[in-house]
Amino acid sequence: xxxxxxxxxxxxxxxxxxxxxxxxxxxxxxxxxxxxxxxxxxxxxxxxxxxxxxxxxxxxxxxxxxxxxxxxxxxxxxxxxxxxxxxxxxxxxxxxxxxxxxxxxxxxxxxxxxxxxxxxxxxxxxxxxxxxxxxxxxxxxxxxxxxxxxxxxxxxxxxxxxxxxxxxxxxxxxxxxxxxxxxxxxxxxxxxxxxxxxxxxxxxxxxxxxxxxxxxxxxxxxxxxxxxxxxxxxxxxxxxxxxxxxxxxxxxxxxxxxxxxxxxxxxxxxxxxxxxxxxxxxxxxxxxxxxxxxxxxxxxxxxxxxxxxxxxxxxxxxxxxxxxxxxxxxxxxxxxxxxxxxxxxxxxxxxxxxxxxxx
Amino acid sequence: xxxxxxxxxxxxxxxxxxxxxxxxxxxxxxxxxxxxxxxxxxxxxxxxxxxxxxxxxxxxxxxxxxxxxxxxxxxxxxxxxxxxxxxxxxxxxxxxxxxxxxxxxxxxxxxxxxxxxxxxxxxxxxxxxxxxxxxxxxxxxxxxxxxxxxxxxxxxxxxxxxxxxxxxxxxxxxxxxxxxxxxxxxxxxxxxxxxxxxxxxxxxxxxxxxxxxxxxxxxxxxxxxxxxxxxxxxxxxxxxxxxxxxxxxxxxxxxxxxxxxxxxxxxxxxxxxxxxxxxxxxxxxxxxxxxxxxxxxxxxxxxxxxxxxxxxxxxxxxxxxxxxxxxxxxxxxxxxxxxxxxxxxxxxxxxxxxxxxxx
Numbered sequence: 001x002x003x004x005x006x007x008x009x010x011x012x013x014x015x016x017x018x019x020x021x022x023x024x025x026x027x028x029x030x031x032x033x034x035x036x037x038x039x040x041x042x043x044x045x046x047x048x049x050x051x052x053x054x055x056x057x058x059x060x061x062x063x064x065x066x067x068x069x070x071x072x073x074x075x076x077x078x079x080x081x082x083x084x085x086x087x088x089x090x091x092x093x094x095x096x097x098x099x100x101x102x103x104x105x106x107x108x109x110x111x112x113x114x115x116x117x118x119x120x121x122x123x124x125x126x127x128x129x130x131x132x133x134x135x136x137x138x139x140x141x142x143x144x145x146x147x148x149x150x151x152x153x154x155x156x157x158x159x160x161x162x163x164x165x166x167x168x169x170x171x172x173x174x175x176x177x178x179x180x181x182x183x184x185x186x187x188x189x190x191x192x193x194x195x196x197x198x199x200x201x202x203x204x205x206x207x208x209x210x211x212x213x214x215x216x217x218x219x220x221x222x223x224x225x226x227x228x229x230x231x232x233x234x235x236x237x238x239x240x241x242x243x244x245x246x247x248x249x250x251x252x253x254x255x256x257x258x259x260x261x262x263x264x265x266x267x268x269x270x271x272x273x274x275x276x277x278x279x280x281x282x283x284x285x286x287x288x289x290x291x292x293x294x295x296x297x298x299x300x301x302x303x304x305x306x307x308x309x310x311x312x313x314x315x316x317x318x319x320x321x322x323x324x325x326x327x328x329x330x331x332x333x334x335x336x337x338x339x340x341x342x343x344x345x346x347x348x349x350x351x352x353x354x355x356x357x358x359x
Numbered sequence: 360x361x362x363x364x365x366x367x368x369x370x371x372x373x374x375x376x377x378x379x380x381x382x383x384x385x386x387x388x389x390x391x392x393x394x395x396x397x398x399x400x401x402x403x404x405x406x407x408x409x410x411x412x413x414x415x416x417x418x419x420x421x422x423x424x425x426x427x428x429x430x431x432x433x434x435x436x437x438x439x440x441x442x443x444x445x446x447x448x449x450x451x452x453x454x455x456x457x458x459x460x461x462x463x464x465x466x467x468x469x470x471x472x473x474x475x476x477x478x479x480x481x482x483x484x485x486x487x488x489x490x491x492x493x494x495x496x497x498x499x500x501x502x503x504x505x506x507x508x509x510x511x512x513x514x515x516x517x518x519x520x521x522x523x524x525x526x527x528x529x530x531x532x533x534x535x536x537x538x539x540x541x542x543x544x545x546x547x548x549x550x551x552x553x554x555x556x557x558x559x560x561x562x563x564x565x566x567x568x569x570x571x572x573x574x575x576x577x578x579x580x581x582x583x584x585x586x587x588x589x590x591x592x593x594x595x596x597x598x599x600x601x602x603x604x605x606x607x608x609x610x611x612x613x614x615x616x617x618x619x620x621x622x623x624x625x626x627x628x629x630x631x632x633x634x635x636x637x638x639x640x641x642x643x644x645x646x647x648x649x650x651x652x653x654x655x656x657x658x659x660x661x662x663x664x665x666x667x668x669x670x671x672x673x674x675x676x677x678x679x680x681x682x683x684x685x686x687x688x689x690x691x692x693x694x695x696x697x698x699x700x701x702x703x704x705x706x707x708x709x710x711x712x713x714x715x716x717x718x
Contacts, residue, residue, distance in 0.1 A: 068455055
């Protein structure tokens with residue numbers, strides 16, 4: 001590859017340090033070009049010039065966006081045309097978990113203008129670099145985890161029987177902010193007797209009831225770095241099955257905290273978690289049981305039977321075992337770790353073994 | 360077009376009612392297919408089946424994602440192959456302000472598998488429908504605006520001299536949640552003497568100082584619908600230039616609230632705002648001066664000199680004049696409206712004419 005072209009918020013932030021919530025507006029594309037040698041170039045809307053100028057980026061080219069006649073494609077063609085020889089190729093993330101954050105018609109136009117230069121998939125090289133976190137990155141994720149830990153400690157203050165679930169979600173987000181989150185990109189959860197159904201729905205207005213298990217899960221962000229872990233609480237009292245399931249999830253996690261090592265594969269982590277759940281009397285839930293974590297809520301790899309990514313020292317990962325309690329009813333547990341040479345080091349404050357009861 | 364293929368969160372929500380923060384994870388693609396006639400089909404990761412089943416969608420097909428061997432492309436090929444004849448074409452948003460939310464390599468694979476069926480740009484048809492809001496949509500945006508209005512009313516409680524700007528951003532988000540936002544997708548702002556520099560940077564830890572103008576801008580979300588407006592405050596005291604600029608922004612907005620009508624073009628709104636600012640003694644700021652609003656923070660059209668989109672009854676829009684105070688120093692003002700047959704109706708509680716001073 002003669003150059004990399006980056007368009008996604010996380011890749012742009014990773015390469016440049018350019019951090020903004022302005023990505024929430026779909027109106028404008030943003031480009032960063034990293035040549036094989038020489039200085040990288042930011043090709044961005046003029047509205048971002050002042051913020052980009054405060055990063056390390058040595059070259060910033062801007063246009064007045066949005067421009068329906070040419071929304072940066074002419075300028076980007078010029079920059080890439082200068083840096084990449086005619087027979088050269090340009091790397092772009094095209095693989096799993098990536099998206100092209102620019103209009104597809106503009107990409108087709110760009111390909112035509114730059115031909116015979118070709119675009120090739122650069123997912124692997126970007127993934128390989130982003131997967132392993134620096135000490136500075138690990139410190140930031142630890143800070144986000146500590147913020148969420150303090151917010152989880154406050155849950156008994158507001159998650160009382162009768163409190164509507166949507167109000168609980170709001171209270172939790174307020175505590176995350178009060179404890180130091182810059183913003184809260186993700187909150188999910190659920191509540192129900194012994195466990196919960198789906199964990200991706202917005203909260204409804206149904207009140208917490210005695211005997212419910214409440215789960216809250218968050219991706220809170222500090223300085224661009226996410227945490228991603230959850231906690232479970234029994235409202236009023238915990239049933240035997242809820243207590244046993246929580247203990248099994250906790251113990252299966254504990255076993256993997258002891259056993260996981262660099263050199264294992266992502267699918268090995270999945271197998272270890274499944275085996276642990278079974279050994280401790282729980283039925284493993286479907287789907288993936290953990291994933292990478294950092295500048296997005298979830299990153300490569302995925303703990304599934306199919307992912308053969310090698311786990312390496314310095315990877316930040318979630319351990320996320322799920323157990324099936326009954327048809328359509330589950331309990332999930334999650335911790336965040338950094339993988340060291342001698343095994344996992346916790347970044348999230350460890351959940352208690354016993355399911356906490358909010359009296 | 361024989362079918363539409365939707366991949367972006369807003370388009371999927373618009374077509375189905377499927378609302379979740381789970382989009383924050385880039386791990387899985389989601390697809391909705393809308394054939395020219397007959398039932399639409401959701402082709403989604405199994406983890407979303409329960410939530411999608413609570414929408415009106417009559418057909419839901421799932422796979423276990425993420426799957427590095429085939430992340431839904433085989434299933435999507437089957438669904439589209441059944442619905443679209445071999446010589447037919449499939450509409451996909453490819454134009455300005457759209458992104459393809461699936462891996463580019465999987466899209467290339469899909470194109471190959473479905474050939475000779477072709478993909479064509481469907482931006483215009485989706486834009487044309489989404490631009491005009493239903494009464495139910497307008498009511499939801501009004502609710503989000505009211506929530507933000509109450510949070511802005513609380514700003515004098517926490518934006519005191521000496522308070523760090525990042526703490527002010529957190530306090531503001533907490534008030535938005537407390538007033539009823541489900542989540543806060545966007546907060547931006549700035550502070551400085553007479554005005555501020557860039558308005559897309561995260562807040563730093565510098566304290567508010569006597570004489571600063573503080574601006575806070577938010578896209579708070581309730582039931583999937585955004586508001587997007589800002590408010591300015593003078594800390595301790597307002598300088599003459601800050602007061603005059605605020606009054607000019609307010610009056611230029613007031614003039615457009617009187618003058619805007621269906622049938623005008625987006626570029627006409629830009630011109631009216633520029634003319635008003637000049638008439639009232641301010642220097643119009645660069646960039647766009649308003650845009651659409653609804654299920655994303657910003658939608659089509661853009662109030663720029665280049666956007667010739669016709670403004671139609673039922674469009675929800677922001678009026679966002681900006682004034683240059685000095686080199687690199689601006690003040691911006693924003694209101695949200697729905698365009699009625701006889702002109703704009705405010706959705707945001709109107710800003711005061713005089714720049715409020717927080718004593």
